[in-house]
Amino acid sequence: MSTLPKELGWTSDHMYQYQGFWYTSMNLEGVMWAQQHFKATHLDVFLASTPKSGTTWLKALMFAIMNRTRFDFSTHPLLTSNPHELVTLLEFYFHWNIPYPNPNTPLPKTQLFQTHIPFTSLPESIVDSQCRILYLCRNPKDVFVSMYCFKENLTDINLAPLSIEEAIEQFCKGVSLFGPFWDHVLGYWKVSLEWPERVLFLKYEDLKRDSLFHVKRLAEFLGCPFSLEEEKEGIVHEIIKLCSFENLSNLKVNKTGVLQARDFIIEKKKFFQKGEVGDWKNHLTTEMGDCLNRIMDQKLDGSGLTFHDSLET
Ligand code: PAP
Secondary structure, eight states: OTTSOEEEOSSSSEEEEETTEEEOHHHHHHHHHHHHHOOOOTTOEEEEEOTTSSHHHHHHHHHHHHTTTTOOGGGOGGGTSOHHHHSEEGGGHHHHTOOSSOTTSOOOSSOEEEEOOOGGGSOHHHHHSOOEEEEEEOOHHHHHHHHHHHHHHOTTSOOOOOOHHHHHHHHHTTOSTTOOHHHHHHHHHHHHHHOTTTEEEEEHHHHHHTHHHHHHHHHHHTTOOOOHHHHHTTHHHHHHHHTSHHHHHTSHHHHSOEEEETTEEEEGGGGOSOOOSSGGGGTSOHHHHHHHHHHHHHHHTTSSOOSSSTTOO
């Protein structure tokens, strides 16, 4: 790590640049571990995203869709476990010191994992196998604000104070967790065009706007489409309700307690801040927003991906 380019980070002391992306030391150790040891099978499913894109929501939705015949809604595991406890973050296996695969746990054939690793740095077995990847992205202005507010709430961690102006300057330089943001998004965007049956690209805002349509589409992509009978019984609506911000954020299991990986301890309630589209307007000036828009336009130019349609508010 000492040989890698390094910058002052805003969620930890330093961030390190590895294979073109920025990581805290803890994340980087996990990425390197995954690259060396993780073996995906074609049955696995991965949820990939940049941090603060709504991963907690998608973990809940994907878990509920994929396991809908195993659990009853009145005793569902999502009522008693935080989504991050049900779906493992690939790069944290290392820090939790969990043997993979865990010999004591009978694994379902299809395993659901979550990762923030950029496409070009994914373990080879994920790329080479035929496993499916759902990529979730979100308006970068809301991603930035969500991350900044999250960091401001980490009162228990000793971080150097950083103004929002300094933080956005770093973000615009590409120095953000698993950033540059645009390279992360573009990596998955391109493969979603190349391998549409393997990589589904989903926008947080679209999911918010039309949850019914996108949850059904997600189930189809995952190879377990809802039957007409399930639709008539209201199963899709039940899943949407179960995984909604209002429901999850008000559960005792998500209001209290912590998650821990190595020495990083985080209160579960901090994964549920506001869950709104366009919160950036309450934190960023118009100039800051315009500046980020200009950078995104320039970086995404010619890709066919834009943050001015469904992602813009
Ligand atoms: P992570 O990278 O730390 O896992 P992630 O879950 O990707 O975070 O993103 C957190 C955002 O998703 C928060 O957004 P906000 O800061 O703008 O409020 C959080 O509130 C939002 N979120 C969490 N759960 C849900 C949900 N069920 N529905 C919609 N948004 C949600």
